[in-house]
Amino acid sequence: MSTLTSAEIPVNLERLNRLLKGNIQLQQRLLHLFIEQAQVRIQTLDQAIINQDFTSIRQQAHALKGSSATAGILEMPEIAKQLEDLALQQNLEGATELVEKLQQCLSRVQVFVQEELSLKST
Numbered sequence: 050m051s052t053l054t055s056a057e058i059p060v061n062l063e064r065l066n067r068l069l070k071g072n073i074q075l076q077q078r079l080l081h082l083f084i085e086q087a088q089v090r091i092q093t094l095d096q097a098i099i100n101q102d103f104t105s106i107r108q109q110a111h112a113l114k115g116s117s118a119t120a121g122i123l124e125m126p127e128i129a130k131q132l133e134d135l136a137l138q139q140n141l142e143g144a145t146e147l148v149e150k151l152q153q154c155l156s157r158v159q160v161f162v163q164e165e166l167s168l169k170s171t
Contacts, residue, residue, distance in 0.1 A: 059157040061121035068121070080162045083120040087113060087155050091148060094132070098144050106144070107136035113151065125154045
C-alpha cells in the first residue's frame with residue numbers, strides 16, 4: 050500500500066503503465082536506469098555551470114528534459130527546459146537553483162522507486 054498521496058508521487062504512473070503495459074519490473078528497470086543517467090547529467094550540469102559552458106548546459110538539460118519526459122517524471126522536464134532556455138540565452142542567473150530543483154526531483158524519484166515500487170513487486 051502506498052504511503053504517498055497521488056499529489057506526492059513524482060512519476061506519472063498512468064503513463065508508465067501505458068508505456069510498459071503494467072509490467073512493474075520493467076517500470077523499475079526504466080526508473081533505475083533513468084536515475085543513474087540523471088545523476089550523471091546533473092553532476093555534469095553542475096560542472097558546466099562552474100565552467101560557464103553553455104553548450105554543455107544546453108545539451109545536458111535537453112537530454113534530461115527528454116529522458117525525464119519519456120520516463121514519466123513529473124516537474125523535471127519543465128525545470129530542464131528552463132535550464133536549457135537559460136543556456137540558449139547564455140545566462141546563468143538562476144541556473145544553480147534550477148539544478149538544485151532537478152536534484153530534489155531526482156531524490157523524490159529515488160525514494161519513490163525504493164519505497165513504493167519495491168512494495169508493488171513483492
